Amino acid sequence: MMNIKTSNNRIALALLAFLFLPFVVTAQDFDNIEITTIPVRGGIYVLQGSGGNIGVSIGDDGTLIIDDQFAQLSDKIMAAIAELTDKPVNFVVNSHFHYDHSDGNENFGRAGAYIVATDNARRRMESTQVLAGSGRVQEPYDDIGLPTMTFFDNMRFYFNGNAIDLVYTGNGHTDGDAQIYFREANVIHTGDMFVRYRMPFIDQANGGSMDGMIDAVMNLADLINDDTIIIPGHGELSNRDDLLDYRAMLVTVRGKLVRAKVQGLTPEEMLATEPADGYVPPNDNTNAWLLRAYEEYTGQ
Numbered sequence: 001m002m003n004i005k006t007s008n009n010r011i012a013l014a015l016l017a018f019l020f021l022p023f024v025v026t027a028q029d030f031d032n033i034e035i036t037t038i039p040v041r042g043g044i045y046v047l048q049g050s051g052g053n054i055g056v057s058i059g060d061d062g063t064l065i066i067d068d069q070f071a072q073l074s075d076k077i078m079a080a081i082a083e084l085t086d087k088p089v090n091f092v093v094n095s096h097f098h099y100d101h102s103d104g105n106e107n108f109g110r111a112g113a114y115i116v117a118t119d120n121a122r123r124r125m126e127s128t129q130v131l132a133g134s135g136r137v138q139e140p141y142d143d144i145g146l147p148t149m150t151f152f153d154n155m156r157f158y159f160n161g162n163a164i165d166l167v168y169t170g171n172g173h174t175d176g177d178a179q180i181y182f183r184e185a186n187v188i189h190t191g192d193m194f195v196r197y198r199m200p201f202i203d204q205a206n207g208g209s210m211d212g213m214i215d216a217v218m219n220l221a222d223l224i225n226d227d228t229i230i231i232p233g234h235g236e237l238s239n240r241d242d243l244l245d246y247r248a249m250l251v252t253v254r255g256k257l258v259r260a261k262v263q264g265l266t267p268e269e270m271l272a273t274e275p276a277d278g279y280v281p282p283n284d285n286t287n288a289w290l291l292r293a294y295e296e297y298t299g300q
């Protein structure tokens with residue numbers, strides 16, 4: 001019944017493309033992407049293809065998914081869900097507005113799903129956005145792809161035997177990131193506030209903030225416990241220790257950036273101190289990331 005395929009190199013490469021500057025997936029690549037279904041716990045699954053992890057809750061009440069990746073993959077995603085349940089997708093919750101998580105919205109909207117997101121995420125989807133770093137332009141979605149239910153700080157579903165909390169923890173990856181916590185199953189989808197590649201993408205052009213991300217990750221760590229299974233925005237299933245390691249990395253790098261600021265270092269001098277040493281290689285991507293983060297503290 002379940003369709004489990006192991007990751008292939010192409011998917012690994014596609015994931016690598018997400019390291020810092022999203023993204024380099026061409027139309028041709030989508031033809032070769034396969035959707036992998038991984039059971040999580042208590043009727044919850046994660047689908048991996050290209051783009052953010054898709055959380056799926058199936059059960060008597062119907063189907064709720066978190067994120068829907070790229071529009072070109074919608075048919076494959078719907079087919080993978082149909083392997084799990086014969087019920088339609090009732091709800092799509094967007095963890096945030098970025099296209100690698102939400103570009104399937106129009107297809108799922110047309111198929112009859114209600115789309116749910118934070119107020120700020122909907123606002124971003126209503127108009128053209130330019131992403132930090134890559135400068136990639138994300139065009140507005142048609143009405144059918146826009147969230148029809150939004151929330152400011154919290155919202156709760158009672159669905160498939162779970163109280164499902166949609167939690168907004170402030171500016172972090174963007175200014176509209178939701179984390180989705182299935183209380184009975186004790187599974188959380190963090191969106192891109194937590195990812196399993198090294199330094200996370202922070203979209204400063206759309207309300208993202210390093211301080212905010214660190215605060216948000218601490219809030220998440222308080223919300224969950226050692227038995228929680230974490231579905232990160234990208235990458236493999238994780239636990240609370242992984243989340244704390246990730247936070248420690250961010251705090252360490254931030255400390256070095258703040259020290260550089262106090263010492264009055266120019267951006268070039270800051271880079272020479274290699275603040276991310278030990279976490280990521282000192283290459284152009286790392287430097288671009290560090291320069292954007294440094295600017296948050298120095299305004300330079």
Ligand SMILES: [Zn+2]
Pocket residue numbers: 096098101173192
């Ligand atoms: Zn994102």
